[in-house]
Every structure is written in structure tokens, then in C-alpha cells.
Amino acid sequence: DADVTQTPxxxxxxxxxxxxxxxxxxxxxxxxxxxxxDPGLGLRLIYYSFDVKDIxxxxxxxxxxxxxxxxxxFSLSLESAIPNQTALYFxxxxxxxxxPQHFGDGTRLSIL
Amino acid sequence: SxxxxxxxxxxxxxxxxxxxxxxxxxxxxxxxxxxxQKYGEGLIFLMMLQKGGEEKSHEKITAKLDEKKQxxxxxxxxxxxxxxxxxxxxxxxxxxxGTSYGKLTFGQGTILTVHP
Numbered sequence: 001d002a003d004v005t006q007t008p009x010x011x012x013x014x015x016x017x018x019x020x021x022x023x024x025x026x027x028x029x030x031x032x033x034x035x036x037x038d039p040g041l042g043l044r045l046i047y048y049s050f051d052v053k054d055i056x057x058x059x060x061x062x063x064x065x066x067x068x069x070x071x072x073x074f075s076l077s078l079e080s081a082i083p084n085q086t087a088l089y090f091x092x093x094x095x096x097x098x099x100p101q102h103f104g105d106g107t108r109l110s111i112l
Numbered sequence: 113s114x115x116x117x118x119x120x121x122x123x124x125x126x127x128x129x130x131x132x133x134x135x136x137x138x139x140x141x142x143x144x145x146x147x148x149q150k151y152g153e154g155l156i157f158l159m160m161l162q163k164g165g166e167e168k169s170h171e172k173i174t175a176k177l178d179e180k181k182q183x184x185x186x187x188x189x190x191x192x193x194x195x196x197x198x199x200x201x202x203x204x205x206x207x208x209x210g211t212s213y214g215k216l217t218f219g220q221g222t223i224l225t226v227h228p
Binding site for chain 2: 033048104
């Protein structure tokens with residue numbers, strides 16, 4: 001089983017719908033992150049959390065919200081989806097500050 | 113803010129050729145991470161560099177961080193079709209207090225194609 005699991009893997013939805021992407025991890029890491037990837041733009045940080053009671057905005061948090069339900073779970077919500085939120089979304093985890101981040105397989109989200 | 117520029121943006125090589133991908137930072141790097149991504153899939157961690165002048169190798173891939181800690185290179189020797197994918201560098205920026213925020217900024221990626 002994957003250490004960082006994202007669900008769903010693919011989602012097609014319509015403008016204005018509320019969407020939740022879920023991430024769970026079995027690595028025991030405290031730190032969790034949500035990124036989006038767009039062609040030619042690399043990965044951009046949406047939100048991150050260093051423990052269950054800690055939530056921080058990244059560089060592109062507008063239009064998104066997150067919930068850290070437990071150490072192992074970090075969900076990303078789009079309250080009212082719009083087409084320019086069509087992208088590949090990644091969840092990642094890390095142990096300590098200096099350690100590399102470990103990524104899930106991504107969720108491909110298309111908003112029509 | 114930290115900016116990472118990767119070059120080239122894309123690269124097409126014949127199997128067996130050597131190649132280099134560069135990652136240049138606008139600021140001093142606290143830590144530099146190389147990842148590989150197959151199209152539409154997750155990122156696989158390759159190597160981490162932290163010290164100026166550091167060099168690490170794994171199989172046919174070698175990564176270096178320059179002494180000033182503002183540029184890193186990823187070199188693949190005798191490339192194979194299995195090396196194809198997107199290579200991304202990520203870095204932890206240093207704030208004014210000299211510490212890291214603990215989150216990564218990524219370059220835009222280099223798309224590598226290896227023809228058999």
C-alpha cells in the first residue's frame with residue numbers, strides 16, 4: 001500500500017460545485033502539504049500544516065480551504081469550483097524540517 | 113520570495129548520451145531536493161543536498177550543489193528510456209533570521225525524453 005494516499009485519483013465536476021480532496025498517510029509524519037501543478041509552472045503550495053492544530057496558507061490559498069482531521073489526514077476543499085482550478089493536485093508529507101517531502105500519486109481535477 | 117529557474121525546460125536525447133539539468137536560485141539555498149515525476153504520476157524523491165560543494169550519486173544520476181549554494185546540477189550518465197520524465201528541483205528558502213520556513217519552492221520542471 002502507498003504511504004501517502006490521495007482520493008479520488010480523478011474527478012470531473014462542474015463550475016460552482018463543492019469538492020473535497022482527501023489525503024491520508026501511514027508514514028507517521030507531522031507535516032502535511034497540498035500543492036497544485038500546472039503545465040510550465042511547477043508545483044505551487046496551497047496550504048500546509050505542521051501538526052493537527054496548525055494550518056498555514058501557502059502562496060495560492062484563495063478559493064481553497066483545508067482541514068487537518070488527525071495527524072494522518074489532511075483534506076483540501078474547493079468551496080465553489082471554477083475552471084481555472086483545473087489542475088493536478090498533490091499531497092505531501094515530511095518528518096522534520098530538513099527531510100524530503102514524500103508525495104502521493106496526485107488527483108487530476110477537471111472543472112467544466 | 114525564493115525563485116528557482118530550471119534549464120533547459122525540455123530536453124530530447126538519444127539513449128546512451130549524457131545530459132545535465134540545472135537549477136538556479138535567486139537566493140541562498142538552505143536545502144536542495146531533486147525529484148522525478150513520470151507523466152501524470154506522483155513525485156519520486158531522488159536526492160537531497162545541503163552543504164556547499166556537496167555531491168551525491170545514485171546509480172547513473174549525480175547531483176551537485178555549488179559552493180555558494182545558489183545553483184545545483186543533475187547529471188545523467190548513459191541515459192536510458194527509463195530516465196524519461198519530468199525532473200523538478202525544490203528548495204527551502206532562508207528567512208531574514210537565517211532559518212528555513214520548512215516548506216519547499218519548486219522550479220518549473222525539465223521534461224526529459226530519451227529516444228531508444
